[in-house]
Amino acid sequence: MxxxxxxxxxxxxxxxxxPECGSCEQTGWSEDAKSDALGLPDDSFDYEDYLKREFGPREVRPRGIRPLWWVTSILLLLAWLTWFFWR
Ligand SMILES: [Zn+2]
Structure with a gap:
């Protein structure tokens, strides 16, 4: 090239x-490279995208709780079974 x-x-x-416009292979040699590098919003400023970049994915993920629920459920079930068969 x-x-x-x-x-x-x-x-x-x-x-x-x-060296002139700052675009590179990774950005597809596009003008976006310039605005991204400077961190300036352009005409197609995407607020959602901005939020994602600044504060991470927007979706609230309850996945951190789920394993705990599984463990709790299984323990309760085992406790109940133990009580049921060995009382
Ligand atoms: Zn260029």
Whole structure:
């Protein structure tokens, strides 16, 4: 690749990113690279996406509780069975 597909600047032979506009192979040589690198919102500013990046995934995950519920249920069942058969 000799020139940047995004801005047309001359690139060094094995350039991993364009020195002019900052786009690179990982960003698909797009203009987004620039705004992402600068951390500035552009016209297509996605607030949901912003929240995800800043505060992590939005969904509240109760998965941390579930294993505890399983253990509790099984222990209760075992306790009940023990009481039922060996009383
Ligand atoms: Zn460029």
């Amino acid at each position: 000799d020139t940047c597909p995004n801005c047309g600047a001359d690139l060094p032979k094995k350039a991993m990113a364009c």
